[in-house]
Amino acid sequence: xxxxxxxxxxxxxxxxxxxxxxxxxxxxxxxxxxxxxxxxxxxxxxxxxxxxxxxxxxxxxxxxxxxxxxxxxxxxxxxxxxxxxxxxxxxxxxxxxxxxxxxxxxxx
Amino acid sequence: xxxxxxxxxxxxxxxxxxxxxxxxxxxxxxxxxxxxxxxxxxxxxxxxxxxxxxxxxxxxxxxxxxxxxxxxxxxxxxxxxxxxxxxxxxxxxxxxxxxxxxxxxxxxxxxxxxxxxxxxxxxxxxxxxxxxxxxxxxxxxxxxxxxxxxxxxxxxxxxxxxxxxxxxxxxxxxxxxxxxxxxxxxxxxxxxxxxxxxxxxxxxxxxxxxxxxxxxxxxxxxxxxxxxxxxxxxxxxxxxxxxxxxxxxxxxxxxxxxxxxxxxxxxxxxxxxxxxxxxxxxxxxxxxxxxxxxxxxxxxxxxxxxxxxxxxxxxxxxxxxxxxxxxxxxxxxxxxxxxxxxxxxxxxxxxxxxxxxxxxxxxxxxxxxxxxxxxxxxxxxxxxxxxxxxxxxxxxxxxxxxxxxxxxxxxxxxxxxxxxxxxxxxxxxxxxxxxxxxxxx
Numbered sequence: 001x002x003x004x005x006x007x008x009x010x011x012x013x014x015x016x017x018x019x020x021x022x023x024x025x026x027x028x029x030x031x032x033x034x035x036x037x038x039x040x041x042x043x044x045x046x047x048x049x050x051x052x053x054x055x056x057x058x059x060x061x062x063x064x065x066x067x068x069x070x071x072x073x074x075x076x077x078x079x080x081x082x083x084x085x086x087x088x089x090x091x092x093x094x095x096x097x098x099x100x101x102x103x104x105x106x107x108x
Numbered sequence: 109x110x111x112x113x114x115x116x117x118x119x120x121x122x123x124x125x126x127x128x129x130x131x132x133x134x135x136x137x138x139x140x141x142x143x144x145x146x147x148x149x150x151x152x153x154x155x156x157x158x159x160x161x162x163x164x165x166x167x168x169x170x171x172x173x174x175x176x177x178x179x180x181x182x183x184x185x186x187x188x189x190x191x192x193x194x195x196x197x198x199x200x201x202x203x204x205x206x207x208x209x210x211x212x213x214x215x216x217x218x219x220x221x222x223x224x225x226x227x228x229x230x231x232x233x234x235x236x237x238x239x240x241x242x243x244x245x246x247x248x249x250x251x252x253x254x255x256x257x258x259x260x261x262x263x264x265x266x267x268x269x270x271x272x273x274x275x276x277x278x279x280x281x282x283x284x285x286x287x288x289x290x291x292x293x294x295x296x297x298x299x300x301x302x303x304x305x306x307x308x309x310x311x312x313x314x315x316x317x318x319x320x321x322x323x324x325x326x327x328x329x330x331x332x333x334x335x336x337x338x339x340x341x342x343x344x345x346x347x348x349x350x351x352x353x354x355x356x357x358x359x360x361x362x363x364x365x366x367x368x369x370x371x372x373x374x375x376x377x378x379x380x381x382x383x384x385x386x387x388x389x390x391x392x393x394x395x396x397x398x399x400x401x402x403x404x405x406x407x408x409x410x411x412x413x414x415x416x417x418x419x420x421x422x423x424x425x426x427x428x429x430x431x432x433x434x435x436x437x438x439x440x441x442x443x444x445x446x447x448x449x450x451x452x453x454x455x456x457x458x459x460x461x462x463x464x465x466x467x468x469x470x471x472x473x474x475x476x477x478x479x480x481x482x483x484x485x486x487x488x489x490x491x492x493x494x495x496x497x498x499x500x501x502x503x504x505x506x507x508x509x510x511x512x513x514x515x516x517x518x519x520x521x522x523x524x525x526x527x528x529x530x531x532x533x534x535x536x537x538x539x540x541x542x543x544x545x546x547x548x549x
Binding site for chain 1: 388438
């Protein structure tokens with residue numbers, strides 16, 4: 001069972017209160033009428049499915065009923081951060097890769 | 109014959125001399141063989157397959173040694189005459205979702221495309237043990253899909269009618285018939301969602317999941333297929349944009365065509381090949397109870413109450429329900445999902461409320477937006493994918509392997525596989541099987 005920090009309630013709550021809603025940060029096409037079939041397909045159906053760090057949308061459905069984003073590791077299931085809609089994640093796959101590289105640089 | 113100490117892990121060398129270069133390589137299993145081996149305490153059985161060193165190049169490489177991958181290799185060798193085939197598996201054969209599913213086989217899907225594909229599999233199931241010379245314990249004990257609302261009844265009647273038009277057997281039962289056929293099911297009016305009826309596919313049932321992988325592996329090996337275990341594919345080598353083989357943690361292996369059958373890891377493999385798939389990987393959990401006396405002689409599934417149950421020959425109740433909502437590669441899920449699953453089972457079978465669960469586990473399922481598989485060419489020539497089976501791939505194992513083998517042999521998709529191209533997510537020609545999923549995911 002995950003424990004999830006709701007950034008709206010400011011509390012750590014049980015996973016039972018939440019619903020996962022899939023990948024976060026998917027921009028809606030600005031001019032839908034101008035989209036090609038391929039672009040519509042990408043927008044509707046194609047999602048990131050990383051083995052590692054994933055930014056995803058959650059809703060506190062049995063709590064404040066507000067949406068927020070979480071950065072979670074899809075193998076360890078560790079939740080690295082939660083943040084409100086419109087904010088940028090502070091933990092990213094690229095960022096951790098860089099940190100790893102620099103850490104290794106220091107030890108080497 | 110030297111005595112093997114009891115409990116020893118050493119495998120005795122086969123006393124019957126055979127050559128791997130000869131065909132047929134395989135000792136056939138039979139009642140007589142069982143009798144004969146009894147005289148040597150069953151210690152001289154031939155190994156089921158070789159452990160070969162990879163050749164530099166193969167006609168076809170299959171990535172993923174689960175049921176679907178092994179079936180593909182078997183049909184390539186047997187039906188399409190392509191014997192220079194390798195199956196590359198990062199762990200051991202049949203150790204992923206083949207080892208983790210709830211073994212249900214049925215073909216009562218709503219839409220023509222999927223009904224044809226799953227019925228193709230069902231027909232192969234019906235002769236599979238004989239074909240493989242391996243008892244896959246396919247038991248056509250009947251699969252019930254319960255209806256708890258008027259809308260369930262309407263949808264089920266539609267589905268049964270559609271099935272019959274496609275040559276798939278199906279019957280619609282009313283509550284009284286259900287109560288007579290499934291005695292321990294709570295069909296009273298006092299439940300929250302009373303049982304109003306059920307569909308039943310009597311040709312549906314269960315099979316021994318591990319035996320399916322082992323049977324295909326043994327038969328494919330006998331036809332000359334190399335089963336290469338403990339070898340992980342870490343990339344695809346391309347020349348002028350065309351796939352020419354796979355990079356593994358043990359070096360490069362060339363392949364004229366490559367078929368990827370890696371279930372939950374398909375999205376990751378597509379990433380290595382440089383394109384995206386419309387898949388999301390989720391944990392799907394299942395449980396078995398302690399063994400009890402025979403109580404359930406069929407497979408019972410309920411979409412509305414949301415769970416399904418059957419009983420193995422050993423006596424354990426085999427139980428499953430929906431996926432965990434979040435993406436995950438961890439082969440485990442959350443306790444909340446298990447609790448919901450067991451609530452549904454107790455709602456259907458109050459008599460089971462005090463049965464203890466023995467084991468619980470999770471597999472990684474690759475779910476597609478329309479709950480249908482992707483059997484397809486990819487943007488990379490000579491690289492093919494067979495994935496997206498999501499929560500219901502086991503039942504399709506023979507059919508999936510057969511159509512994928514045909515497609516790999518010809519380089520063109522088999523007519524039954526064509527509608528399942530990944531193009532459909534751009535053209536919009538989806539095959540929406542969420543309605544025929546036995547439990548919603």
